[in-house]
Amino acid sequence: MSGKLVMGNWKMNGRLDSNRKLIKAMLEDAHINRDGVAIAAPHAYLMQLSDLLAASPMAIAAQDMSQFGLAGAYTGEVSAGMLHDIGCRYALIGHSERRQYLSETTAVLNQKLINALEAGITPVLCVGETLQQREAGDHLTVIRDQLDILAQLAPTRVIVAYEPIWAIGTGKVATLDQIREMHTCIKQHCRQTHGGAEAVRVLYGGSVKADNADATLAIDNVDGALVGGASLDVESFGIICQACLATYA
Numbered sequence: 594m595s596g597k598l599v600m601g602n603w604k605m606n607g608r609l610d611s612n613r614k615l616i617k618a619m620l621e622d623a624h625i626n627r628d629g630v631a632i633a634a635p636h637a638y639l640m641q642l643s644d645l646l647a648a649s650p651m652a653i654a655a656q657d658m659s660q661f662g663l664a665g666a667y668t669g670e671v672s673a674g675m676l677h678d679i680g681c682r683y684a685l686i687g688h689s690e691r692r693q694y695l696s697e698t699t700a701v702l703n704q705k706l707i708n709a710l711e712a713g714i715t716p717v718l719c720v721g722e723t724l725q726q727r728e729a730g731d732h733l734t735v736i737r738d739q740l741d742i743l744a745q746l747a748p749t750r751v752i753v754a755y756e757p758i759w760a761i762g763t764g765k766v767a768t769l770d771q772i773r774e775m776h777t778c779i780k781q782h783c784r785q786t787h788g789g790a791e792a793v794r795v796l797y798g799g800s801v802k803a804d805n806a807d808a809t810l811a812i813d814n815v816d817g818a819l820v821g822g823a824s825l826d827v828e829s830f831g832i833i834c835q836a837c838l839a840t841y842a
């Protein structure tokens with residue numbers, strides 16, 4: 594898919610009934626019900642979304658996957674192969690909330706990236722700095738270190754999501770200059786480490802809302818958005834999806 598991608602990350606939210614109502618409303622909005630829009634739902638609801646979206650060009654995404662292989666004695670784990678089997682096109686890898694609460698290491702994330710690619714799923718590697726790292730002037734170094742995991746992988750099959758941790762869920766969206774600087778850094782680093790700058794798509798995430806989507810998505814090197822809270826509200830999400838279409842040259 595060329596063009597800009599909007600991915601709604603429901604995080605740990607949803608119930609069968611409310612999912613049905615939300616997806617029904619999304620299917621009735623032409624700005625949402627189209628190619629280039631994906632929903633990352635909790636594992637428990639991915640099969641429901643696969644069924645509800647069976648006739649839609651919208652994609653489903655996983656919020657994580659097992660570091661372990663295709664099958665085996667790994668109680669509670671969900672493998673990349675299983676996620677592909679139920680129709681997942683994308684999977685978030687290393688979201689900052691998982692790095693924070695579940696202490697995901699670089700080695701674990703590297704294995705998850707490999708598992709995703711081997712299963713035919715496009716991984717979305719989430720990177721971002723803390724406010725303390727930014728205030729110390731370390732934000733570029735932190736992101737470059739997080740990107741090094743991609744050095745051995747095919748750049749055309751990986752998406753990066755830049756999410757300043759201090760902007761997630763806070764309503765404090767990064768400034769246009771901050772976003773421009775970080776997205777440019779990510780593409781330059783990818784060009785230097787594995788010659789894939791043009792191929793690597795970079796999404797922005799961190800308090801993307803209806804009232805800031807136009808400006809955010811119009812920035813060079815912003816190839817789409819990873820939307821948390823606003824993806825649970827069909828009106829807001831529709832405006833963000835519309836902004837994505839409008840800013841795609």
Ligand SMILES: O=C[C@H](O)COP(=O)(O)O
Nearest residue numbers: 602761762799800821822
């Ligand atoms: O995955 C989504 C990001 O964590 C952003 O979440 P947010 O839009 O609620 O700030």
